[in-house]
Amino acid sequence: MTLPLELPEIETIRRDLDREIAGKKIKAVEVSSTSVIEGSKNKKAFNAELVGTKLGLVERKGLYIFTELDKKKILFIKIGTGASIRRHATKDATDKDTVLKITFTVGGQLRIVDPKEESKVSVFSLEDLEDPDFIEEKFPEFKFLGMDPALEPEPWTEFAKRVLREGESTDLKSLLFDDSVVVGVGDVYSDEILFHAGLRHDRQSDSLSIQEVRRLYRSIVEVIVEAVKYRGTSIEEREFLDVFGEPGGFAEHLAVYGREGLFSPTSKKPVQKVKHKGRWTFFCETQV
Structure with missing residues (x-):
């Protein structure tokens, strides 16, 4: 049985991504499996949400990694069990289980490799995310999150x-x-x-x-x-x-x-x- 990632692994990924991709501009997006896309109707719509946008700081809420885009949108990533998120040079060979590639104008690619296709990637507007009902519908677990010892332990x-x-x-x-x-x-x-x-x-x-x-x-x-x-x-x-x-x-x-x-x-x-x-x-x- 493959165990899911826990907080230290997700936080390690977040910190690495913050150093590696914050400030980069997206040149192209390639989706191999639509099962990982949430919120967008299809590959074309998802690509349109991301291409040309610039990534902000990489943050985390619970086990979701997210970054604010410069077009008043936020990109969310939930890494599935057995999946990995990796930096690659554009010329690197592609793993057969790659479900998503994001190519930057400078600095190679970000890839999600997920044999089970359980990862979830979504883009939502800041306006939508200001609506408590919208957040409760899309991220019901956010309402009940307890202490996060990797970010700020509560008293x-x-x-x-x-x-x-x-x-x-x-x-x-x-x-x-x-x-x-x-x-x-x-x-x-x-x-x-x-x-x-x-x-x-x-x-x-x-x-x-x-x-x-x-x-x-x-x-x-x-x-x-x-x-x-x-x-x-x-x-x-x-x-x-x-x-x-x-x-x-x-x-x-x-x-x-x-x-x-x-x-x-x-x-x-x-x-x-x-x-x-x-x-x-x-x-x-x-x-x-």
Whole structure:
């Protein structure tokens, strides 16, 4: 099973794109699969939206990457599971799974390679995006986004309110998967966060003490920031490559994920692997 990209990988891509394509002007657009286009009626209409426009700063909301165009429009990109977004010279050979090419007047191309064709690219006007109803229709997940530790972590007291919602409780792994609590945490980073917080994946959120909530908060921020520093995680289940075609370096720093039977880096006890709600989960018996 191929795992989807998580926050550190998407943030790594965003930062690279901001350095590489901000300020560039689009010369041509080639769409190989209309399944990746949202908002435009067809390839011709999509091309017309982009050709001749200049890209602004590359930003991110949740797991969407976006850039404001100079014609009062915004280009959104959602990278699908198993997909990659890459910089290329115009003369480079084209991968058979390339679904989109954007050629710049200077500085080569940007390509999305997506075997499953799950990526989504769309262009919307600033006027439309000022309408709350329009945003709710096109991006319903934006309304409920939780803490984004890679951009601006909220105060731990606000995070605690999300975790200790009155009348609500769930296991901690499911809690971390909830984008209304924290953005972009999945299989890999949930296990790493819980290990460093010393908390079990099946512990109920309403059983946490304030000190444990604070520990969980600190672990989320530290693990995500460190993973971004090492440019994401490339593993067998997720062969992540950055904009330059290079793998992320955080796999070498994983404490428990994928390390079944190896010694935990802190307790020197073997890492265990169990199936929890259909997901393989790695942890140490010292987690409580």
